[in-house]
Amino acid sequence: MKSSVNVAGQPQPRSIRHQAFDDAFDADELDEARRWRQSFQPSSIPKGQTVFSRSSGPGGQHVNKTETKAITSWPVSQLMSILPKMLHTGLRESRYYAERNDCISLQAQTSRSRTANADENHQKLFEEIQRLYEERVPSETSPEKRQKYAQLKKSSTEARLKGKKLQSSKKSTRRSGGYE
Secondary structure, eight states: OOEEEOTTSOEEEGGGGGSOGGGGSOHHHHHHHHHHHHHOOGGGSOOOEEEEEOOOSSOTHHHHHOOOEEEEEEEHHHHHTTSOGGGHHHHHHSTTEETTTTEEEEEEOSSSOHHHHHHHHHHHHHHHHHHHHHHHSOOOOOHHHHHHHHHHHHHHHHHHHHHHHHHHHHHHHHHTTOOO
């Protein structure tokens, strides 16, 4: 039996390929995620814990004397409380995930201002959450596509049954001694 690969990289049976993409997900979780997306704003992200250190790179004596590099971390458990269930596994797969502390950690040192760097971290987290959403939550399947997949499924089932009937008739012909 041929199989393709699903979103999680697992093989899936041929029949599942003939369905709309979002049919493979739990409908309640999809609805929750889509409702969450409509109300999600950067201000709904928790503050996180920010520490400052000395920056590196150009900037002369200012860089050497001030601690403007902002390193902000958010515990994964804290972020899970504000995110829909479909995004939870994505947090720990993010490139910003720090396994040792079980947190998302970001750093910025582009500005000479501590608050600007801390705000940049906050914005980076917002963009990372948006990216996770785009990657993990499928858009709604159009009625035309749903109809197309229904037709594909129907034709696939008919072809499978036709093949089975043909095979069955061959076997019954052999049993009854149809060859003379």
